[in-house]
């Protein structure tokens with residue numbers, strides 16, 4: 025694992041949350057991106073070497089909509105940057121972690137991603153991400 029790459033925050037209203045986080049961080053988002061395969065629209069803020077990812081659901085039954093229905097808005101996942109996502113996936117699987125996909129998927133912000141089930145990590149949804157060259 026290289027570093028915490030970003031923290032994902034589930035929000036109900038991206039416009040409102042973008043304005044709030046722009047005021048909080050003193051700078052607006054550098055990118056907004058829809059990820060149709062995940063049913064989300066995302067907004068990214070740079071904070072030093074790390075990022076904040078705001079996620080709004082584009083569907084009524086997607087993962088972000090379900091998370092907000094269960095727990096309300098708030099921190100949704102922590103993403104760790106890795107150099108080689110396939111070898112990290114194999115290592116974590118061998119360590120007994122439950123991966124949510126067998127293969128990396130194309131996520132937001134030009135990344136290959138894979139999620140680890142929260143029950144494997146003390147209630148935290150963990151994302152592995154590798155920059156696509």
Ligand code: ZN
Nearest residue numbers: 032077103151
């Ligand atoms: Zn993320």
